[in-house]
Amino acid sequence: MKYSPKEMQALLETKEFSFKKKFGQNFIIDENIIDSILKNIELTQDIMVIEVGPGAGSLTYKLAQYAKNVLCYEIDTSLKEIIEENLQTCSNVDIIYDDFLKRDVNKDLETYSFDKLYVVSNLPYYITTPILVKFIEDQVPVEKMVFMVQKEVGNRFKAKPKTKDYGSLTVYLNYYFDVRKVIQVSKNVFLPKPNVDSVVIEFRRKDTLLFLKNSELFFKLVRDAFVQKRKTIKNNLKNYNLDTIEKVLVENQYSLSSRAEELPLEIFVQMANALS
Numbered sequence: 198m199k200y201s202p203k204e205m206q207a208l209l210e211t212k213e214f215s216f217k218k219k220f221g222q223n224f225i226i227d228e229n230i231i232d233s234i235l236k237n238i239e240l241t242q243d244i245m246v247i248e249v250g251p252g253a254g255s256l257t258y259k260l261a262q263y264a265k266n267v268l269c270y271e272i273d274t275s276l277k278e279i280i281e282e283n284l285q286t287c288s289n290v291d292i293i294y295d296d297f298l299k300r301d302v303n304k305d306l307e308t309y310s311f312d313k314l315y316v317v318s319n320l321p322y323y324i325t326t327p328i329l330v331k332f333i334e335d336q337v338p339v340e341k342m343v344f345m346v347q348k349e350v351g352n353r354f355k356a357k358p359k360t361k362d363y364g365s366l367t368v369y370l371n372y373y374f375d376v377r378k379v380i381q382v383s384k385n386v387f388l389p390k391p392n393v394d395s396v397v398i399e400f401r402r403k404d405t406l407l408f409l410k411n412s413e414l415f416f417k418l419v420r421d422a423f424v425q426k427r428k429t430i431k432n433n434l435k436n437y438n439l440d441t442i443e444k445v446l447v448e449n450q451y452s453l454s455s456r457a458e459e460l461p462l463e464i465f466v467q468m469a470n471a472l473s
Contacts, residue, residue, distance in 0.1 A: 198258040198283045200228040202388060205253065212279050216389060220273055221321020224252040225345070227386035231259045234397055237379045238317065238343050240264050245311035247339075249297045249318040249328055252276065254283040256319055261287040266309055270297035298327055302337045316342040319395075322350045326366060329400070333373055342374075342400040345382060351396035363458050365423040369416060371462050372407065374400035407466045410473035418469050422457035429454050441471050 199205075205226050216222045225231060234256075240246070240263035251257040251269040253276065260267045267290045271280065274294050284290050293305065306314070316339055320328060325346050332339050346354075349362075355376045356362035370376060379397035384390050409415050422433050431453035434442060443453050445467045451460065 198254065198286075200226060200231075200255065202226045205255075205388060208279060208282070209253070214275060214279060217273060220250075221323055222252060222273070223319075223321070223387040223389060223391050225255050225319055225382075225386055226388050228255075228259075230380075230382055230386050231256055233380055234317075234343065234345070235259055235263060237397075238315070238341065238399065240315070243312040245306075245309055245314050247302070247314065247316045247318075249316070250320060251280060251292070252319070254280045256317065257290060258284060258287060260317060261290050264315075265289065265311055266291070268305065268309070269293065270295060270300065272296050298324075298331060302332075302335055306337075313340050314338055315340060316344075318343075319345040322347040325350055329370065340402050343379065343397060344400070345395050345397045347391075348381070348394045348396045351378065351398045354398050354400075358461050359459055361458075364426070365419045365457075368419045368462050368465055370400065372415075372466075374402055376400055407463065408470070409466060410470045414473055415466065415469035418472070419457075419465050422460075422465070426456070426458060429456055430460075433457065438472060442468050445471050 205224070240260070242265055244264050245266045245268070246260050246264040248257055248260060248267060248269045251271055257267055257269055261284070269290065269292045271292055271294055277294065280292060293300065316332065325344060329342070332342065352362045353364060353366055354370055355378055356367045377399050379399050382395040382397060384392070384394050418437070422430060424433050430442065430446065431439060439453060445464065446452055446455060449464055451464065
């Protein structure tokens with residue numbers, strides 16, 4: 198696999214490939230950035246990796262050098278010849294040409310043996326959240342997920358309370374994972390070049406989750422609390438038992454006049470448990 202932008206462009210033209218906007222395709226072409234990502238996520242030969250959207254296989258090729266197996270999901274079948282040419286020396290890579298969101302991932306994994314499962318992908322912004330949610334809801338036994346995403350999307354994932362990027366998605370993801378920024382990535386390392394820079398975010402599954410009496414109520418409560426971000430808890434959660442909510446808030450030095458963006462994960466858990 199060669200990482201020259203000119204050679205990549207030439208290969209794409211030879212195969213008469215055209216980028217499809219509906220799939221948000223931006224292929225990473227900088228070997229140094231890929232090496233930097235892999236250095237930060239500690240891949241070893243006992244780890245299996247899932248990659249969603251391998252594109253031309255730039256990241257896949259490097260993953261195959263470190264991991265035991267790499268299982269890729271690619272929705273664009275017109276990439277098949279390009280991927281096979283770039284990955285012809287990688288015997289530990291399998292490609293499923295299908296819509297990842299429609300797959301039974303646990304079933305796909307049944308034929309593999311591994312000690313740990315990671316997900317490493319360069320994702321378009323429009324599909325990042327559905328992919329994250331699928332891994333959680335389908336209970337795929339992933340220990341770590343590393344996603345390269347649009348910078349503004351990454352900021353929401355790792356946001357802290359009392360910041361503009363902090364929202365219901367932040368709380369949802371932070372319930373399951375410890376989230377950290379790995380590196381920032383310039384838009385200049387992609388083909389075609391996107392309009393914004395990207396960031397690599399790591400999601401490491403927590404060993405112990407906060408106890409929830411009713412997880413469904415918890416996630417509904419979080420969504421409702423942020424439904425209008427500038428409104429107070431009292432306004433957004435008026436259909437809940439406000440006396441119960443107020444008691445939890447006051448015990449933690451907040452009030453019904455507080456906004457959801459002020460509250461850390463633990464407070465939402467306490468409120469949900471008090472309401473259950």
